[in-house]
Amino acid sequence: MAPKWRELADKLAEQIRRGEYEPGQRLPQIRELVEAGEGSKATVHAAYKALEAEGLVTSSRGHGTVVRERVPLKRLGIARYDKAKWRDGDEVAFIADRVASGRAYRRNEQTQTVSLVEAPSAVAAAHGLEAGAPVYARARLVKEGDQPTHSLTSYYRPEHVEGTRLVDPTPGPAGRGGGFRVLYDAGYEIDHMKESLFARTPTAEEVRMLQLPPGEPVVELHRTTYTAAGTVVEFAIGVHAASRFAWEYDFKVPDSAQPQEGQQ
Amino acid sequence: MAPKWRELADKLAEQIRRGEYEPGQRLPQIRELVEAGEGSKATVHAAYKALEAEGLVTSSRGHGTVVRERVPLKRLGIARYDKAKWRDGDEVAFIADRVASGRAYRRNEQTQTVSLVEAPSAVAAAHGLEAGAPVYARARLVKEGDQPTHSLTSYYRPEHVEGTRLVDPTPGPAGRGGGFRVLYDAGYEIDHMKESLFARTPTAEEVRMLQLPPGEPVVELHRTTYTAAGTVVEFAIGVHAASRFAWEYDFKVPDSAQPQEGQQ
């Protein structure tokens, strides 16, 4: 026998899925359900909290508990890194995702801080440095309108970026073409990348910064960018609200018994 | 001012991170903290529940609340699909991950059911069929020892697999080489793939089936497999416990102004 709060949550979830409560609509007030005999206030509250953790509703004091909109995922393919965008065009590289998906660019949708820090171990490993070696960290919080969608922190070796716009701590994108363009102009043309992804529950700090609904997981993306010579010129860590993105990769089925073939 | 339960949870989380409580060790009993003046039982319980949702501890009745082990992520690269493994070798394709990471193969670590179903919309879209068209669904639950790690359901078009071992509903891997080998023998050699990933909170059913700790997210993987001619021969949906996997992809930075180059 499931606990009472679980049964109530399941009942409400079922009603939401059947469309009896539509996105944007309010669920019954907690006190109403208490009077209707669904349990004490704490019990009903536990059920509402479960629904919130499962991403079905959001609650706010003074307003009520409303059914969440189901926003379609933004699909991120590797085309967002197309050299033509940042090398030849006017686009700012790290808003390429948005451009690719047809959203308008608005100013000040990104805040940025640049600082010289001691490399955390993952960063040091990617750059082939010892832990604690000095690296430049360029952290930005990317928003879509008022809504933060992800944070992205790039780490650079000082000898690659000192004297460039990248270490100029002016808010906003690093000028035309963004960070990849700056590296290109400095003689470091990016050539290939490795992306590594995993999901986890957010820290309390991330919940605050990304304005995550309770229970929403995050996807952490580690991106290592190499020149043709194999030098790592950027290692970036992104933290994304899970419900807003999907990642897509195309590749040939490898065959270690055959020479490498062209990329899909 | 954060709620009392949040402050207590943060205090304990900090102690865990500092190593004052080591993995496997018990946290203080709820009643102890109540007596120590940390709040009422409900308050302390709320803090413990938050720690559990954040993946730091697991609680069980009669036993206590223990700090979780931090198991290293299994890294999944595309090498796990290497043709040499399933075409030439003895390995069963869908245990290739395990073999690659040095784990022994044990029998009966996989249950399997095969059935003819009406294609859900995502499946129909991938195969270029109309929703509701008949497809074979081969569902398995992959375990490592007693611990389920992910479920994987493959969808095939009937004309590709009828008469093969794939539609023989015997539990266990589909014989030497697994599903890709069966398709190969039937004249459908796989050539390239598309993988699409996103994270979400699990359904109640998935929590049960994958034995997920409360609050643990899942990663859903959609894998589309093509022949060289571009025919989709398999579309698979995997549901993975988030804390156990990371995915890795290598790729060239695309350049739409240049001809395609070799794959990294």
Added chain:
DNA sequence: TAGTGGTCTAGACCACTTC
């Protein structure tokens, strides 16, 4: 100011594990 969800208490009782 009225109405909403959120927190907190004190205590009873339940369900599971371990001995």
Added chain:
DNA sequence: AAGTGGTCTAGACCACTAA
């Protein structure tokens, strides 16, 4: 049987939102 976390109640009070 003893000890653990989990559920539940009844009610007080707090914090935020909207009219």
